[in-house]
Amino acid sequence: MKKIIFLALIFVNMSAFAQRQTPRELVDDFFEAFHAQDTTELKTFAHEGARLESVSIDAEGSTKLITGDYSKFLKGIASIPADATFEEKLHEFRVEENGPLATVTTPYSFYYNGAFSHCGVNSFQLVQFNGKWKIVYLIDTRTTQDCD
Structure with missing residues (x-):
């Protein structure tokens, strides 16, 4: 009986973790x-x-803001051809937490089929619901200049 209680406590602690x-x-x-x-x-x-x-600067120097929803993003990911390769290399993480709100900022470089495509910064806005973090907003910048 003690073993069962011990295992149950371990399982509860693992679930909480x-x-x-x-x-x-x-x-x-x-x-x-x-x-x-x-x-x-x-x-x-x-x-x-x-x-x-997503924020970018066009050829005329004007700032462009493209807005979408998460389901459209998922459809875009699903539509990437199976023979294509892509990688978003994250350079660092900056995390700010305040109770149930967090911001995670990640500068990145993006490569498609092994070739550099663009760079920028992702900013994830997260909210904690019932102990679990969820993305509520994601904005990024995209540029091909000053990507050192």
Whole structure:
């Protein structure tokens, strides 16, 4: 009986630990699923209605803002050809947490089929719901200049 209680306590503690994923761990897991094109797993990281935006500067020097929703992002990931390769190399993580709100910023370089495509910064806005972090907003910048 003591063994059963002991195992039950271990299981409860492991379940509680799994619920306490950190903001950085969520973003790490997001990119692991992203590179695997695992849209089923990617869907679990976002709160329903999560928004995505991308900022860039066009040839005339004007700032462009493209807005989409998370489901459109998932469809885009699913549509990448199986023979294509892509990698988003993250250069660092900056994490700010305040209670149930967190911001994770990750400068990156993106490569498609082994060739440099663009660089920028991702900014993930996360909210903790019932002990679990979820993406509610993701904005990134994209440029091909000053990518050192």
